[in-house]
Amino acid sequence: xxxxxxxxxxxxxxxxxxxxxxxxxxxxxxxxxxxxxxxxxxxxxxxxxxxxxxxxxxxxxxxxxxxxxxxxxxxxxxxxxxxxxxxxxxxxxxxxxxxxxxxxxxxxxxxxxxxxxxxxxxxxxxxxxxxxxxxxxxxxxxxxxxxxxxxxxxxxxxxxxxxxxxxxxxxxxxxxxxxxxxxxxxxxxxxxxxxxxxxxxxxxxxxxxxxx
Numbered sequence: 001x002x003x004x005x006x007x008x009x010x011x012x013x014x015x016x017x018x019x020x021x022x023x024x025x026x027x028x029x030x031x032x033x034x035x036x037x038x039x040x041x042x043x044x045x046x047x048x049x050x051x052x053x054x055x056x057x058x059x060x061x062x063x064x065x066x067x068x069x070x071x072x073x074x075x076x077x078x079x080x081x082x083x084x085x086x087x088x089x090x091x092x093x094x095x096x097x098x099x100x101x102x103x104x105x106x107x108x109x110x111x112x113x114x115x116x117x118x119x120x121x122x123x124x125x126x127x128x129x130x131x132x133x134x135x136x137x138x139x140x141x142x143x144x145x146x147x148x149x150x151x152x153x154x155x156x157x158x159x160x161x162x163x164x165x166x167x168x169x170x171x172x173x174x175x176x177x178x179x180x181x182x183x184x185x186x187x188x189x190x191x192x193x194x195x196x197x198x199x200x201x202x203x204x205x206x207x208x209x210x211x212x
Contacts, residue, residue: 007082027082033155062086108152116142
């Protein structure tokens with residue numbers, strides 16, 4: 001895997017359902033790279049700390065490879081890198097091959113995979129389409145949240161090197177469990193994994209607790 005683009009955002013206020021909503025979803029590319037910190041990316045603006053940022057969601061990675069899928073769905077929409085709110089647009093990222101707890105080195109930083117991204121309603125602002133959240137879920141292209149084990153600067157062109165591979169559920173498997181119509185015993189593996197993000201574990205327990 002390799003970084004194609006490094007992205008941060010400035011706050012943007014949008015009117016939605018008669019009220020103003022401020023978001024950090026509108027990312028733009030920073031050619032000189034970005035610095036990954038324990039709870040967020042330096043100079044990025046995380047407006048909703050309940051659902052973004054923090055130790056388990058310090059940085060968000062999305063696959064450059066997935067953009068072709070979305071360009072076919074939205075052929076008239078401009079899609080710059082960072083369109084999905086990702087800090088790192090990555091070539092070769094495959095959610096089926098990345099497991100919870102996997103550790104990677106990028107530039108000066110050391111990162112660890114924590115959970116898939118769960119899309120929120122604000123994604124519709126960028127796509128100007130109320131169906132995008134459902135489309136995002138159905139695509140299976142969740143992207144990856146990570147915690148930062150070692151702070152550091154990363155830049156476009158940096159190779160993402162696997163340091164430690166865990167025998168755990170893949171990001172795609174966890175994403176499927178979050179939105180499945182029926183209970184899957186793999187939920188037990190997910191909630192018992194000490195390296196999965198606490199917020200993701202909470203959502204799984206809230207949804208499937210009666211079966212655990």
